[in-house]
Amino acid sequence: MTAPTLAYESDLATxxxxxxxxxxxxIPKESVDLIVTDPPYSVEWQSRRRAESFEQLLGDGDNDDDRAVISAVLTQCVRIVGQNRHLYVFGPAEALAGQKVSEVVELVWDKGMLGSGDMTAAWGPQHERVSFCTSKFRHAGETGKANVPTRLRKGSVLSFTRPTGRKVRHPSEKPWPLLAELIESSSRRGDLVVDPFAGVGSTGVAAILTGRRAVLVEKDPRWLPIAVERIKAAEAIALQGVAA
Incomplete structure (x- = not known):
């Protein structure tokens, strides 16, 4: 297994x-404020509707090995996120099975348009599930709860139009305003957000543009140049806001 390489580092993003x-x-235990991530969970997605089709994502297979990798990563996410802090995991809730977290609440991302899928079916997919939960990593007997910022009693349907056409840089790219909604609902300015399946860096963009910091991890080198470029652009915008 190849050792990780530091692709980019600044005051706001790694x-x-x-x-x-x-x-x-x-990363030290309970040192992170929020996890927002989209694992390649048994989708086996491959584009056939573009002039240049995307190849299948790394780790995006419906087999026990890929699921075990995702489970191991999410276990580490639960370890590093603070006690009673939040995790948002796109995909089926079963990805969090066996993790030391609270009961999973399922949110729904309404994409605003039909997605890909079986084009012969009478109904097309227009939504994606997002699992929301709280870390419960500490052993029994430890006291104290983090004063977690959250917008209480919000609706469970999140309506944000997905990227389309030439704006699509990654086969499972999420619109950064959607991610910003999650981040602002579960963290404060200056907090640290981690995405271990970063893709083209949308979580990092949302974190920086909402005044947070980000640590991103991506194992597919195809997406790193795009992620770095987008993070630098978001940092430039954020710095302009500070200067103003």
Missing amino acids: IWLGDARDVLPT
């Missing part, structure tokens, strides 16, 4: 090229 199973163990 980007690693490598396996999250190697990177996350180097």
